[in-house]
Amino acid sequence: MKQFDRRKFIQTTSLSAAFASSTSLFSNNLRSSNQKYMGNFAAPKLDKIKIAFIGVGHRGIGHIMRFSSFPNTQIVAICDLYETNILKSESIIKNLKTYNTNIKLKTYWGNENKWKIMLKETDADIVIISTDWNNHGVMAIETMKNNMHAFVEVPMANSIKELWEIVNTSEKYQKHCMMLENVNYGREELMFLNICRKGLLGELYHGEAAYIHDLRYQMYEEEIGTGSWRTLQYEKNKGNLYPTHGLGPVSQYMNLLRNEDTFKSLVSFSSPALGREKFATENFSANHKWNKLNYQNGDINTTIIKTYLGRTIMVQWDETSPRPYTRLNLIQGTRGILAGGPTRAAFDDGFEGFSNNSKEWLKGDGIDALYEKYDHPMFKRLNQITKDLGHGGMDGIMIYRIIECLRNGKPLDQNVYEGCAWSSLIELTSISVNNNGQPQEFPDFTRGNWVDTNTFDIIP
Numbered sequence: 435m436k437q438f439d440r441r442k443f444i445q446t447t448s449l450s451a452a453f454a455s456s457t458s459l460f461s462n463n464l465r466s467s468n469q470k471y472m473g474n475f476a477a478p479k480l481d482k483i484k485i486a487f488i489g490v491g492h493r494g495i496g497h498i499m500r501f502s503s504f505p506n507t508q509i510v511a512i513c514d515l516y517e518t519n520i521l522k523s524e525s526i527i528k529n530l531k532t533y534n535t536n537i538k539l540k541t542y543w544g545n546e547n548k549w550k551i552m553l554k555e556t557d558a559d560i561v562i563i564s565t566d567w568n569n570h571g572v573m574a575i576e577t578m579k580n581n582m583h584a585f586v587e588v589p590m591a592n593s594i595k596e597l598w599e600i601v602n603t604s605e606k607y608q609k610h611c612m613m614l615e616n617v618n619y620g621r622e623e624l625m626f627l628n629i630c631r632k633g634l635l636g637e638l639y640h641g642e643a644a645y646i647h648d649l650r651y652q653m654y655e656e657e658i659g660t661g662s663w664r665t666l667q668y669e670k671n672k673g674n675l676y677p678t679h680g681l682g683p684v685s686q687y688m689n690l691l692r693n694e695d696t697f698k699s700l701v702s703f704s705s706p707a708l709g710r711e712k713f714a715t716e717n718f719s720a721n722h723k724w725n726k727l728n729y730q731n732g733d734i735n736t737t738i739i740k741t742y743l744g745r746t747i748m749v750q751w752d753e754t755s756p757r758p759y760t761r762l763n764l765i766q767g768t769r770g771i772l773a774g775g776p777t778r779a780a781f782d783d784g785f786e787g788f789s790n791n792s793k794e795w796l797k798g799d800g801i802d803a804l805y806e807k808y809d810h811p812m813f814k815r816l817n818q819i820t821k822d823l824g825h826g827g828m829d830g831i832m833i834y835r836i837i838e839c840l841r842n843g844k845p846l847d848q849n850v851y852e853g854c855a856w857s858s859l860i861e862l863t864s865i866s867v868n869n870n871g872q873p874q875e876f877p878d879f880t881r882g883n884w885v886d887t888n889t890f891d892i893i894p
């Protein structure tokens with residue numbers, strides 16, 4: 435349902451003029467004549483999907499298992515810094531029932547540039563990038579230049595400059611570049627999307643999103659693994675370093691970047707940085723490398739986004755505080771509210787017998803009944819085959835959908851502009867935090883074409 439009158443909005447705000455006159459630091463308004471908008475892009479159908487991997491650590495190995503669980507996939511090459519990760523992955527792949535001995539698996543490891551050779555030598559259809567945050571952007575760009583679709587772990591890239599280059603390369607080479615935002619496929623998130631699309635919350639005007647996950651234990655991964663590189667980020671950068679998990683779903687509930695509304699500006703503040711230094715002092719020797727870092731980035735970052743229609747989204751990020759996990763996952767409309775972890779809901783008078791009192795959360799049997807009636811049809815169709823494939827099934831649904839869309843020549847569920855806009859918070863929040871919360875304009879990676887982009891509908 436169109437909750438706002440877009441046409442009226444465009445008339446009254448003279449939207450195109452607003453874009454043309456944008457003075458944003460990051461505006462990049464001209465699309466070259468050899469580029470084409472990718473908002474509704476569908477690539478030619480692929481029968482069997484040949485896959486290469488860059489980065490087969492914790493997350494990359496998981497993706498190998500997931501892709502291999504489904505038919506019509508063939509892993510053709512893997513690359514990592516470390517031989518141990520390559521040997522582990524190779525053994526998993528060669529023990530698959532579906533392993534095709536006629537196609538030799540190519541392996542690359544040993545230094546940080548081997549992936550470039552892999553891209554040149556490999557005839558894959560898609561490349562899955564699951565490396566640390568430092569090189570997602572450049573790897574995605576080179577993948578597309580080598581004629582393959584890129585699928586990039588979160589976030590898409592760290593800088594606005596790189597995000598623009600991703601957009602321009604995707605438009606020029608007509609290749610998908612999808613950020614692997616798995617949270618959009620969570621059962622709760624899919625049900626909320628279903629309820630929002632049915633218009634049952636009324637007009638949506640506020641959301642709350644977060645990645646609040648105490649990851650201090652990762653600091654024990656001192657030489658290799660996630661903590662070995664992620665810990666350094668708390669010294670290097672300020673702002674929200676990991677904004678996409680909570681924001682992706684809220685963005686799709688509100689239909690942002692897809693013909694209804696889009697990101698406009700944000701303000702951002704961070705708390706003092708206390709927890710990492712405390713953890714390092716208490717758990718590592720005085721001369722340990724973690725005790726030599728100058729932890730700069732506040733333990734909790736809070737950002738408020740304003741959309742073009744004036745809606746608000748609060749986004750929080752905290753990987754340090756001693757507190758339970760949450761993504762907040764809250765969406766407020768004129769008829770009620772949905773909130774996550776655990777699932778809660780409250781509706782105004784007389785909502786289908788579920789609730790007649792918006793002052794109390796629907797709980798227990800009420801929530802079960804809500805799931806019974808409004809579970810997303812995609813979740814109902816795929817849960818049985820994906821439920822054991824990671825993060826309660828969301829990872830499996832994401833990979834299944836990628837294969838399904840590519841094989842049927844359909845647009846992917848998340849387009850390149852969504853991945854870029856959600857990731858752009860990293861630099862925008864950093865600038866805002868460093869300037870006492872000064873408002874920052876979002877770059878419009880669609881160059882105004884979001885108004886023509888199809889809604890991500892309810893796909894059965």
Ligand SMILES: NC(=O)c1ccc[n+]([C@@H]2O[C@H](COP(=O)([O-])OP(=O)(O)OC[C@H]3O[C@@H](n4cnc5c(N)ncnc54)[C@H](O)[C@@H]3O)[C@@H](O)[C@H]2O)c1
Nearest residue numbers: 489490491492493513514515546564565566587588659660
């Ligand atoms: N969506 C999710 O739920 C989720 C969960 C965990 C991690 N992630 C993301 O996945 C990515 C990887 O995280 P991880 O936990 O697997 O980290 P990890 O350290 O376990 O794995 C990263 C791998 O990348 C390899 N690598 C780094 N630079 C390379 C290069 N130049 N060439 C080849 N290989 C290179 C490393 O050797 C390592 O094996 C991160 O972006 C992280 O944010 C997402």
